Amino acid sequence: MGLNMVAAHAKWPEENDAIFGLAAKAKQAIDKYGKDNVIDSTLGALVDDDGNLICLDTVFSELKSLPNAQIAAYAQVAGQDDFLDAVQDACFKEYRPKAYIKAVATPGGTGAVRHAIWNYTNEGESVLVCDWFWSPYVTISEEFGRKVTNFEFFNEKGEFNINSFKEKFEDLLRKQKRLVTVLNTPANNPTGYSLSDEEWDEVLSIAKENAKDPENKIILLVDVAYIDYAGVGSERRKFFSKFSDLPENIFVIVAYSMSKGYTMYGMRSGAAIGISSKEEVVNEFYYSCMHANRANWSNGTRGAMSVMTNIAKDPAKKKAYEEEVNKYKTMLRNRANAFVEGAQECGLDILPYRDGFFVSIPCNNSKEASAELIKENLFVVALQKGLRFAVCAVAEDKCRIAPAKIKKVLDSLNK
Numbered sequence: 138m139g140l141n142m143v144a145a146h147a148k149w150p151e152e153n154d155a156i157f158g159l160a161a162k163a164k165q166a167i168d169k170y171g172k173d174n175v176i177d178s179t180l181g182a183l184v185d186d187d188g189n190l191i192c193l194d195t196v197f198s199e200l201k202s203l204p205n206a207q208i209a210a211y212a213q214v215a216g217q218d219d220f221l222d223a224v225q226d227a228c229f230k231e232y233r234p235k236a237y238i239k240a241v242a243t244p245g246g247t248g249a250v251r252h253a254i255w256n257y258t259n260e261g262e263s264v265l266v267c268d269w270f271w272s273p274y275v276t277i278s279e280e281f282g283r284k285v286t287n288f289e290f291f292n293e294k295g296e297f298n299i300n301s302f303k304e305k306f307e308d309l310l311r312k313q314k315r316l317v318t319v320l321n322t323p324a325n326n327p328t329g330y331s332l333s334d335e336e337w338d339e340v341l342s343i344a345k346e347n348a349k350d351p352e353n354k355i356i357l358l359v360d361v362a363y364i365d366y367a368g369v370g371s372e373r374r375k376f377f378s379k380f381s382d383l384p385e386n387i388f389v390i391v392a393y394s395m396s397k398g399y400t401m402y403g404m405r406s407g408a409a410i411g412i413s414s415k416e417e418v419v420n421e422f423y424y425s426c427m428h429a430n431r432a433n434w435s436n437g438t439r440g441a442m443s444v445m446t447n448i449a450k451d452p453a454k455k456k457a458y459e460e461e462v463n464k465y466k467t468m469l470r471n472r473a474n475a476f477v478e479g480a481q482e483c484g485l486d487i488l489p490y491r492d493g494f495f496v497s498i499p500c501n502n503s504k505e506a507s508a509e510l511i512k513e514n515l516f517v518v519a520l521q522k523g524l525r526f527a528v529c530a531v532a533e534d535k536c537r538i539a540p541a542k543i544k545k546v547l548d549s550l551n552k
Contacts (some may be wrong), residue, residue, distance in 0.1 A: 184399060221241070246361075249393065254317060305420075390422070401444070506519070
């Protein structure tokens with residue numbers, strides 16, 4: 138046996154992140170064959186038609202205009218006060234719930250997910266997540282000695298599977314009496330699905346029915362990382378108003394990220410936003426998350442907070458920022474439409490897409506399919522139940538031809 142110095146709870150398999158590893162292979166193929174001959178659908182970041190990372194001019198011109206000291210200075214542990222106001226406005230817009238609300242700055246939406254799972258579950262308990270999910274939900278849960286239980290995201294009609302959700306939700310709640318449920322919507326990663334307002338009504342009806350037992354503690358973690366590229370205007374934010382006047386034992390945590398909407402992926406800024414009908418619950422949330430901030434990363438990125446705040450305060454800057462986002466939102470929609478239309482034309486089965494960076498293709502042999510597609514210089518991420526194609530990173534013309542290439546490989550594997 139080899140020498141183990143790490144504590145038992147911190148011993149994990151010696152493996153690199155699969156997505157970033159695949160992205161490195163795609164880059165090698167581009168260097169060898171040229172970008173025109175490679176379809177790189179790996180990372181969840183907006184890329185232009187030439188393969189360059191899109192960085193919003195309005196955001197980075199504001200960042201570069203900040204005094205050095207404002208970029209370099211420490212932020213408050215919970216985040217700058219003006220940022221905490223600005224991030225709530227950016228998240229909810231005109232659909233702010235009628236409730237007590239507090240925010241705490243986190244390093245991207247990931248930090249908010251981390252706080253929700255650590256602060257609102259006990260060791261050994263399960264977190265409820267759909268079966269098409271962002272893999273770090275599991276990584277974070279396992280890090281803290283928690284488990285993940287999956288419900289089926291889609292029914293046979295390709296709709297949100299409310300029956301599976303209800304079954305798993307109520308089963309876990311009976312066992313644990315407290316439950317964190319993760320809902321990554323709108324623009325779910327990896328499927329591009331957004332819950333409709335009617336589906337939200339069904340989810341909240343189940344939560345409210347189970348909240349009649351005062352011993353139950355229900356926490357809805359809503360991961361809205363992709364919300365700024367979902368729907369038309371603010372339509373995908375309407376569901377926020379449904380969090381008004383909830384029973385006091387239902388608590389909502391919104392994981393908001395600046396990575397996508399502000400193209401500040403590496404600057405790691407976002408917020409955990411707590412929503413409750415009871416003031417003491419959001420105060421408890423605020424101080425719990427502030428303590429967790431100090432214990433884990435001390436404080437957030439001051440420069441990123443200042444960028445959001447300055448844009449929010451200046452009407453001209455805000456208008457220019459929103460126009461730039463809408464330009465790329467249209468680009469993304471056109472790419473997604475091209476992929477969906479291409480899939481329909483060649484008969485490729487895809488999951489229902491509504492918004493966002495990704496489209497998913499269900500299949501039983503995803504790792505083998507991904508490996509075969511690499512031979513065709515088409516790079517897609519293998520998931521447990523299928524393949525993820527990042528329309529955010531692929532030009533429209535390539536999005537249109539990719540489905541036929543994927544269909545050909547899947548058909549050859551199923552012969």
